[in-house]
Amino acid sequence: MVRPEELMKYENELMAKGYKLICGIDEVGRGPLAGPVTCTAVIMNLDDLIVGVNDSKKVSKGKREKLYDEILSKAVAVSTVSYTPEQIDELNILNATKACMRDAIMSLSVKPDVVLVDALKLDIPYPTMGIIHGDALSYSIASASIVAKVTRDRYMTEMAKVYPEYDFEHNMGYGTAKHIAALKEIGPSPIHRQSFIGGILGTR
Numbered sequence: 001m002v003r004p005e006e007l008m009k010y011e012n013e014l015m016a017k018g019y020k021l022i023c024g025i026d027e028v029g030r031g032p033l034a035g036p037v038t039c040t041a042v043i044m045n046l047d048d049l050i051v052g053v054n055d056s057k058k059v060s061k062g063k064r065e066k067l068y069d070e071i072l073s074k075a076v077a078v079s080t081v082s083y084t085p086e087q088i089d090e091l092n093i094l095n096a097t098k099a100c101m102r103d104a105i106m107s108l109s110v111k112p113d114v115v116l117v118d119a120l121k122l123d124i125p126y127p128t129m130g131i132i133h134g135d136a137l138s139y140s141i142a143s144a145s146i147v148a149k150v151t152r153d154r155y156m157t158e159m160a161k162v163y164p165e166y167d168f169e170h171n172m173g174y175g176t177a178k179h180i181a182a183l184k185e186i187g188p189s190p191i192h193r194q195s196f197i198g199g200i201l202g203t204r
Contacts, residue, residue, distance in 0.1 A: 004049035007139035010131060011046055014114055021076065022046065023112035023126070024140025025101050028056070028148040030093055032173030033183070033200070034166065034192045035156050036082035037097050040148035041104040043076040043112055044140050050074060055136040056149035068150040071143050077110040080151050085193045092195070098122055116140050163189040175200075 011022050021043050029037040044050075050070050052063060059067065072078055081104040088096045098120060105115060105124050114127045118134035118141055134141040153172055160169035165182045166189060173179075173191075183192070183200055 001052065002054050004051060004053050004139055007053065007137065007142055008046070008049075010116060010129060010134075010138050011140060014116075014129070015046070019113040019127075021110060021113045022140055023105060023108065023115045024134075024138055024142070024144040025105055025115060025117050025122075026056075026135050026141050026145040026148055027097050027101060027118075028145065028152045029173065030097055032171075032193075033175045033179065033196045034085065034168065034173035034189065035159065036084055036152065037088060037093065037100055038080065038082045038148045038152040038155075039097070039100040039104040040078065040080045040144040040151065041101070041108055041112075041115075042071065042078045042140065042144045042147060043108065043110055044071070044143050045074055045076055046139070048074055049139065050143070053139060053142050053146065055142055056145040058136070059146065061153075064146055064150050067146050071147055075143070077108045078147060079104045079107040079109075080147060081107060082152070082155070085191055088193050089195045093193075159189075159191055163191070 014022055023041050023043050025041045027039045081100050083096045083100040102124055116129050116138050119130045119132045135145040156168045156172045167178045171179045
């Protein structure tokens, strides 16, 4: 298991330059055919690191749930925002993701000194540092990725009860064979992204 200290390279560099309130921002759900894109901004207490924090894709579901609670209890500030399928269709997924990230950062109850972001350029009034694969390299971004992932997965699990045909509780909106077969058979639900499914349904 990765120790949290191993994900502190960028945070340590920034703290050495005098930055104190370091925000990590990450998104979950850019690729699915259905559901929102969810972005979390978090300012962590870097004097009290949480064991087990890592890129959310590398952490088991059960462990993510426990880390989610611990991150929320120990963070200096957390803000999570989701953009709907309608907003994604209107803006396109890249612009929706950037806007969602900006909203999450600007909604923080504490203003950050600097923002660590996974290689996207954001229109925000704070200094930013872009890190490619940041969710695997930065403690702050990894913490944000866990909160965003758990938040979105919980929503999609609830949507699975409303639209059980699409197997959302297992695919979280991604285009699995079972999901695509249901789409072709019964058509889209209200939470499908129209701009993502035209090719599958032959409506482009």
